Amino acid sequence: MTFPSTSPLRPPQYKGSTEQTLYIPMRDGTRLAVDLYLPRGLTPETKIPALFAATRYWRAQQLKAPFSWFLSLPDSARNFFTAFGYAILRIDMRGTGASEGNHPHPWSATDLTDLYDLTEWVTQQPWSNGQVGGFGNSYQATTAEMLGACVHRAVTSALVRFNEFDVYTDIAFPGGVPNEFMLTQWADYNRALDANQLPKSMSTLEKILVKGVKPVGNHAIPKHTNQQVDSALRHMTFRDDLDPELNIRMDDISMFNRPTNHTLDHWGSWFDAATANAVIHRFANNPRPQRAVIGAWNHGATQHIGAKENPFPLLAQMKESLRFFDNPPATRELHYFTIFENEWKSTPEFPPAGLTSTRFFFQPQSGLSSLLPPPAPADRYQTDFNASTGLNNRWQTELDQRPVKYAPIKGQLAYTSAPLEQDTEITGYPIVTLFVKSTHDDGNFFVYLEAIDEQGNAHYLTEGMLRAIHRKVSTDTPPYKQFVPYHSFKRKDAMPLIPGEVAEITFGLNPISALIRRGWKLRVSLSGADKDTFARIPLTNSPSVEIMLGGEQASFIEILLKVRPESQSSK
Template identity: 45%
Template structure:
């Protein structure tokens, strides 16, 4: 099995296919635009936006100081303090914190382009290594421990007391760092005024670790392995006072005691299992800190993706539950929003200008500037298929009705319930069933989301397909499925996929849901947060094993989506018992056979949240910064079109012209290159049309020649230059991305 890297390290080292590229614009259709034809010419991106009271950059460069802050228990937390260069004496700045369990920065790494963006606009940036990780001392006993959260509050208090600080602190982060950003509100530090959590988990159990109560085996195993490799490997920036790296060496030794998350997860079946030294997964989930977060009254600008694990669901739970002011944004994104993963994206789609949205939010809440942003709650969401952004202040959205479709004879999905008293379908679980290697779950460790045509894969599943739709149909919300089933085993996993079948028979993945059978009880207890789907507690007291051969109801919500399915297409529900690409086999042994009942006494059906045409014209004003740029998974962009929001034009933004090289000229470039920044290699091979580059643990990516030694990529804004010695031998390559140059030595 491939070993995957923590997203933060991956992004720091190579290419934004790793899924965390916060500096990149993200693509979607303008609200007022009609969908473009698949081969339509891309519209050039407009100039960077100027929101109300926007102020242009004041500072060109930045300085960095690395130091230790000693916490209440003696643990030393490593931080980078990044300030605008030539800051006038007496100038006081708001501060943006980013806290990570990955490396806050790598040794020798210059100030990042995204950090310079903020310092250029008059902000300080403080990067923090979580205790027990990076250059910080101590151990990491679990994700987001109580001590870790307290540390961030102490760091915020320290920041507010500095001579260069105006006393206002915010936080931004993606993935693990997204959760830490949200949790910065928990200590109720008076200095904390705003947080921007991106692509994070609101409920760690259901959103990523155990969706539907089923172990996300692939994610947990690879994340754990990569964390341990990162925690024990030199490469993180030592503090300035640690010239001989002795303090760093001692910190790395202590990290050897960090928890084995994979081993711990395999002992968990229920959300109240206390595997982490008497602590359950719930104890470090964001929702568990609801009272503290609400007491803080800190405004939240949270982001998620319809195609990114359960992050969209997390944003919606936060939006529906927390009383804090919230500016919530859900796109058709992969993890980190480096890709518009809508299967319907056209070559001309707008970009959400992320950096300017973050700056706009911070300008309001950390500087007190009127940037024309909302003071209460608003949700911006993207409807796939329609390729359009929309706004709402309620969820479910106004005008939502429930459309019920029944599993029926002949594998049909029918409007009318079954009329006969008998009817059932038998299905032997196929443990080779898969959603592929580029699905919504695997993107959590980096990479795009790409579900191929599922027509062939559906032959492995139990499917029910509707008649052609008589009109365009918008599905926005949480579908809910009810299955009347019997099994030959006492436990099992039920996966349900909602799909779009076009006139030619192409099958497009829309969303999915899953539930482990022992968790099927619908609890009558009060749920810990708001959600429009049936509440399964996943607690030990509510476990309900199946009785072999006896009918049982399996009812659960699918992950939310927003999609417009076109007239003439058909809807499909596909039922499976396993997804080998991600999840643990349930049950671990045996060959279960299930019977799905579909008759007048035992109805199986799906309920779809359908939004009427009239309701699409929301009365909520649209106030999201967008610009037109080509879709990441469509035609490659020109330099001007792909330029990131908030970035000045660089060499990477110019229009790139591919040339064809004699294959013989590629031979000296082929080989294995060792990156100096960590235990990683880039393997360069010859493909059908040129060179192919593969970073350790990541999918291969084709490179396109600009010269005999310069290559660029079409799936990501990065370039590679090969270096030669005095004898003309290739010795190194240099990766250029987002203002960074990373060198790798040829070792093979």
Template identity: 35%
Template sequence: MSSRLYSHCFYLDMADSLHHDNEVSHCTSPAPPTHALGPLQGVYVPATDGTKIALDILFPEAPSGTTFPTVLMMTRYWRNKIGEDLYPWQTYFAERGFVAIHGDVRGTGASFGQWPYHRSRLETLDFTPIMDWIVAQSWSDGRIAGTVTSYSANTADWMAERKHPALKVIVPRYADYDPYTDVYFPGGLPNAFMGRTWGMRVKNLDLNLKRNAQGQLLPGVRLVDESEGGQMLRDALEEHRPVPSVWEGLQEVTYRDDRPSSWHGTSMTDFGIAAHMERVNEAEMPCQTWASWMDTCTANGAIRRFLTLRDRVQVVIGPWGHGGRSTLDPLCPENDKIMPYLTQQAMVYMFIQQGLDGEMRDMGKRIDYFTRGEQRWKTTRTWPLPETKYEEWHFGPDSRLVRDLTADGVDTYAVDFGVGSGKTTRWHTGQDGGPVFYHDRAEVDKRLLRYTSPPLSQDVEITGHPVVTMSLTSTETDGAFIAYLELVAPDGKVIYLTEGHLRGIHRRVSNEPSPEAAIGPQHSFLRKDAMPLVPGELVEVTFALNPLSILVPAAYCIRLALAGADVDIFARIPAVGGPVWGVHRGPSARSRVTLPVIPRQRKGLLQQSRSG
């Protein structure tokens, strides 16, 4: 399939997903099954140091001697489970003519070894002997693709880092491009919810313990060889047992370069693919990466990847929960019509097929993104969008957000440590893949420092990274600064759009050259760059929010709400004390939010004067 045909199918299928129901979109999928399922084979493949790595290999049904390309998917959530259907992506690819391999990474599931933290160097080095083993098999045609979702997306990234000649294409979906800023420490704030909940969950998995929603213990991970009665699994679990939970290590982290005692000298920079993109660039491998405006920080990571990779990258950003099975467009009720899941699978299949066939050499770079509120897919080859106009909205008196500066003033805010954003947020979907839903935030906002614009006089598209800049004092030496960008509907309902974060000690803005500077102020989060607040001293705090693309309807107001805590997600910063902020505004301070506005035909955004 040519790149031109791929592009045509991409937009055709997205058009179907917008204008037809799910059943029609499923029936018009461009990638119907071509094979019946063949046998499933469990094997242990030895790593370089002899550690046994568990793989489940699902074959397409075919005459003896037929060779196939391989899709390699490595997970830390059990490759398959006793008594349950096979992993859906595994059957999907086998039915379309691939040998589909789903494996347990080192120290997890039925694999031997130890898993002390994400993507240890031993774990990522294992991908080389695994790929060596694959191409040596009689059923292999010598071509491999790496994919799929979440942790497996991260392993696909590291397969590319290995620069193996048989690996031709990767499709990481909803990956943690930079685990420090994307998941565990956005803006340097400790994501205690994710660290604690996920850390204990995966530790139990590594001991073969998993319960269903009713609390019943499930049978466990699938045995590699059922004939040996489970002794090899028991032996593997004994190797897993002494390893501390990753949560223990995360509690020792403040800075990006901290090295917890249980991580054997490793920092979060070491196991984030963001710091190793030069090797991925050297691989010159086609990459299609999927992300969501509403899934942790995956959209921000995908855009950073786009800016860093030199060539051959397609980014797809939609309004989904983690994994793409649920959708959220708060301005449009028919969320289920935004690219159904089977359409997403077909897009992945087509990209992999082209990558294996060597048809993506001239694909260049592009981002395909969904604009909420408008229900439209769009494409760009540059980020930020070249037509972007940056509009400054200043903090004004009486909780107003205004275009023109007003007289100097100070707004005082005592941080409320009891405020939270709920249990179905962008952070929760990263844990369980569930739908993202934010309730009306009108009551929550009464406990925050907020600034609200006048009603807009026409529809306004905001696409890109908003940036908050504040001149403020604090009574403490550290603190959490959380900014929520919201809409206020004509009926008073407050709608969440996106958020951004910065911990006070990380406020130093980096002046190191970086392609990522295009998306907003950069912070190193390194210990050497720590800059504690001085109580009572006026300082500037500036940071980018997570990106978004939305068409804001006329008559809605834009709101920026500021918090110093989110009890549902982040650890308390500082651990003791009660910060009181003095947020300065006006010509001397210029506290503001800068919005990336995409011009439309009519001029002028407000129903009243620019100053409100």
């Protein structure tokens, strides 16, 4: 099976759609706001499947007068799928938008029962053929995935794009490091929506046109006073900490604890927060038929990283999704894009076969080589808390789908290889092992991997991080299959550094697939902070850190790679 598909698409059956806005009562009487779209011209005897788009970000917007008199907001997914004979339900989840009730926290257990009740409602409609699926990006992708966990017999498939599998490690605390930007900005965004106000990040044009959430008929918009996720910054350090405001632990709302029973089409990106990580973990831990896709995109796949134009635009993506809904796969396959080679590949397992694990040791005088150096004086840095990867890194752009753009990494230490002698493919999780000595018992360690081309231009590949107190490599059984050293991030496994003593810190970077051309170099950079995105640790003072080099305490990065034969290498 190729991706993207080259098979012809069936012709559309309908033109335009009808709209009905209504409240659908749940089992406890709470009513959810729903916009139902059916293909225009649908005959009474024709039965069709339904697709859910369930969100906490307003299912639809209401325009201000006079714009509402002559304008309607575009909805490309609605127009596309109804043309091919699908019903679309745009849904405000409980306690959000125009829906009633309380939204206690993201992806609550009540959301599961609501999705079940909505599915049951659909199956009772005269136009329904008894099949229900879901689709969406980001938050809406998780509700689509949860649809398969609500165990209703009618749920058949879901298109899940750019979401998380493990909320703690994939978004809130990557490597145990508090993602301060996302937790604060996302909370502020949702506070505005819950007050029926436009968030500050919305465009000037939206602020001119949009009044608020679309109501249901003449019904008033319910008032929402929901708790927000920035409480995690105040109450959580470890995976098993209970947030008293949200009344949850992170694992309570993670999809790895909610097995699905429908066919999945799930997408992520090497450059979008940890969504590639989520795709790989979902693929490796869910035995059901599925198609997994990892591209080189921003959040939502509007940008192809490294290209001026997106060679796989939105319409082509929707066509690919339609093929999935029409004919869900009966097998399991992961499709991934290798950057610089610019090719899609497929594998039944991850990492793909044929790769070899190779260690690159940090050398004196900032070198990087597969040769183990003899014991050497340590490299030292004073933590610079002004260090930053900017405002368009993989973590910040997840919030609003801005383009991903990295400047060359200015690490406090950097190690660069000699030019590669042959084209070399890297696919998988790089793993770094640092032998460190710090003046403090805690701190953050950020590691970045870049490719340096023959002109000296730096190309960001991936990064990883670990908070020092989480450094213990656990011998417990992980909750799901891992591909890097397993850190439990639980309170019982906390292991602060002992100031002045050497400690081993090993952790995985986010996965990547890239073809590093002959003549290019690899560069590994280290830092103790990323001030515009992650919380400062420790809050006071500036740790002085030594990185050990050579001998039994040689620091290194381990990379899965495949060296191309010289006859196949670039000239």
